[in-house]
Amino acid sequence: MKNKVLFPVLIVLWVLSLIFIANYVHKNFDKILIFKNDLKKKSYVNANAYKVNIERVLKLNKKTAYVLYDSKEEKFNALNLKIFTQDGFVITSGKEKQLNVPSDFTLENKGGLKNVLFLENKIFGLISAKKDNCFYSKIFNFTDNKSFLNFDCLPDKANTDYNGLGSSAVYYNNELLISVGTVDANLTLNSELSQNDNSPYGKILKIDKDALLGKKNPQINIFSKGHRNPQGMTKINNQTFSVEHGPKGGDELNKILKDRNYGWPISSYGTRYMVDNDGKHLPLSHERLGFEEPMIALVPSVGISALNKCPSKLKQYYKKNCLIALSLYGNKLRKGRSLIIFLIDDNLNKVNSVEQIYLGSLGKLRFRHFVTNSKNEIFEDKDGNIYVSADKEGIYKISFSDFRL
16 A cells, blocks of 8 residues: 555656756756866876876867956866857856857858957957858957958858968057958968958958947058968067968968068968869968068978967976967878977077977867967966867866976
């Protein structure tokens, strides 16, 4: 008799528990999906002179557009991250929320949010857009819900590839520099915009901060041109450096100088992406054709992405000007998924050495962004660790130890 009474009670309790769990999952789905910290992975690789330790601190199933950490807490806390994702969302304190994207925002042709800018508590983004049959890009003010600059329609809709938009920024006193790629991969009419002074594509643009804030009329000022897909930028003192994807080979580290032309799509150390795979070379020499030579070209490509100044432990060890870059997949000839260390001479004119630290043995990690502050300066926690994002994998802590004396 007791069992007959108990069984329906247990069924009711079981059903109620399922309802409770379903309701909790529904209300907290983003937190459960994104902040699944029970999947930490920790391992290390040996670089030439030290050990590189890597540990996942947060699982994330999206591609990042920017990862901000501006907290003043001494101890790193993943809940203090502000993660902007390429599909137009921002994750703060474990909660995902859609940004105030405009109606013409598009994810077509690998589009989305490609870079985020911060100025006087306002948030701006470089985004892909589509209206009617026109694909274009724009700088959009998410805070005030208005466009700052709408770029012209791209001439080759069929070959528009917003992965080529790239983008990073460096901040100076009254202005900032923002990089904009050519939005294609196959040497089409879109690539030719890189040499067109009336187009923002394939350029590093100089933008007055007052103009960005709406205190002056917006206008495009070209700082340099001839860029293909500039992914990362940083500065040492007041000198800007940029890394960009070449085509099939020819990733570059460039010293960015005002009014210089960096050659794309006329000159490159990579080969063409061609439908018939004939692999024709572009002219290798930049200087002979009147273009600025890269400080170094990486052939084959490593899929270079973010760039920043080296963290303090590396600067103290090398005692030289030091830049650190990330890489995506690379290719069969040269593996990506790496940290890349560039040591630069005292005059900032020459690369003295390059070390590629391959981390791909630890997993299929396509490293996208450094975690930085609102001025795109690399974040270090109190122990000197840095943090990076990997596409659809998460946020990883990277630490450096066991330095060779």
